[in-house]
Amino acid sequence: MSNRKVVITQQFFDEESVAYLKANGCDVTVAKLPGGKPDGSLSHDELVGLLSGAHGWIVGHAPVTRELLAALPDLTVISRRGVGYDRVDVDAARDLGRVVAIAVGGNEAAVADLAIGLMLGVGRRVGESQEAMKAGKWSILMGTDLTRKTVGLVGLGRIGRQVVQRLKAFDARILISAPRPDEEYAQTMGLTYVPLETLFAESDYISLHAPLTSETRFLVSDKTIPLMKSDAIIINTARGGLVEDAHLLAALREKRLGGAGLDVFVSEADSSYKPVTEELIRLPNVAATPHAAASTREALALTNMIASQSVVAVFDGSSPQANRIVVDGRPDGGDPGSRR
Structure with missing residues (x-):
């Protein structure tokens, strides 16, 4: 249980997906962001404060930088509730042995x-x-x-x-x-x-x-x-x-x-x-519209669940669906590369 701490910084995360994570042994924290602002507006220090000790991170639009990953040695899997990953330093994730997944099929x-x-x-x-x-x-x-x-x-x-x-x-x-x-x-x-x-x-x-x-x-x-x-x-x-x-x-x-x-x-x-x-x-x-194309009740519920499933798969020692993996830096994980 101790290695399944999950922090969610994405807005509009539903209870069903939280329940799924908890049913699979995860200790879940849904971050209360200051002023309701999106995670993409958080500073490096704010993200480190929220994610310290986390093993899984379900992220929205926050930049996933080499500096941030280096400051979070416990973080194993970064799961984006979305399909874009231009704000993720995939080379850094690979170098530092992390898994990055996206929510293909949801929105x-x-x-x-x-x-x-x-x-x-x-x-x-x-x-x-x-x-x-x-x-x-x-x-x-x-x-x-x-x-x-x-x-x-x-x-x-x-x-x-x-x-x-x-x-x-x-x-x-x-x-x-x-x-x-x-x-x-x-x-x-x-x-x-x-x-x-x-x-x-x-x-x-x-x-x-x-x-x-x-x-x-x-x-x-x-x-x-x-x-x-x-x-x-x-x-x-x-x-x-x-x-x-x-x-x-x-x-x-x-x-x-x-x-x-x-x-x-x-x-x-x-x-x-x-x-x-x-x-x-x-x-x-x-x-x-304010980057809201994927933000319907139905699409968010589905992408929340897909992001959660990817986190659990990594915790279980397996892999998310192949087309949902951006990079797998685990020593035995290989690197399927970009599958957008």
């Missing part, structure tokens, strides 16, 4: 639902219309359809494929740009793989579903926005940093783009962009 449907919702919300000018109505102006603002439009998806992973399923109901022409084309899937679903430049040029809606890497950082910027239609709508439910938000802001103000639906922002990782985010969300042709 893809919720994120795909919001991506479609943002397309519809921006295209039909829902927020703008409501603000006008609040001001007593009931005149109709002309929107644009999603039905039979060209939609370009950058990336075709688990979430991208869920978006494809939903778009089929809109009879959309779907263009894909992805590093490893799946021609059989494309033929079955009626998709067309195209170079990124073609996707940008021909799409009415551009939805981003790629990981944030050195190659994809600022994928949408002053270098690529000129390729797009002047009424194109950008959707980003993937990662802040795929879009250069300052360039997007300028393009929207100057009517070089039609609108944007944004769930993620550069300012989440770079506070110098906070004024840009504040200006973006004030624009009438922007629909914004």
Whole structure:
């Protein structure tokens, strides 16, 4: 029992998942974060204080750095309630013998639902219309359809494929740009793989579903926005940093783009962009949510349980599901590498 102390710093962790951990011999602490702030805003010292002596950590958006891992020698497994791990130093985890897991299979449907919702919300000018109505102006603002439009998806992973399923109901022409084309899937679903430049040029809606890497950082910027239609709508439910938000802001103000639906922002990782985010969300042709795409009751309950199962698997001396392992630094664990 003594080597099964689990600290949860993620918000909205349900009782069923806590009960699962306790039923498997875990001593569980759900951290009460100051002011209800997310764990991504905690300092190194605050995290060390919360996690001292912990063997398992269920984490949200806190940075998992080499310095932090070195300060927590008892920590065996870091389990993310989510699928991104760009804030995790995977090399450090490997070097220091830790296991890092992600919650694959828990929130893809919720994120795909919001991506479609943002397309519809921006295209039909829902927020703008409501603000006008609040001001007593009931005149109709002309929107644009999603039905039979060209939609370009950058990336075709688990979430991208869920978006494809939903778009089929809109009879959309779907263009894909992805590093490893799946021609059989494309033929079955009626998709067309195209170079990124073609996707940008021909799409009415551009939805981003790629990981944030050195190659994809600022994928949408002053270098690529000129390729797009002047009424194109950008959707980003993937990662802040795929879009250069300052360039997007300028393009929207100057009517070089039609609108944007944004769930993620550069300012989440770079506070110098906070004024840009504040200006973006004030624009009438922007629909914004606070990195909430995966945050539905159903999705959170499922990802909480998946994260908990990964912790218990490591404590039991086995491994989480293969596609949920980011890195396994245990001497006999091997290294399946990145399986996003």
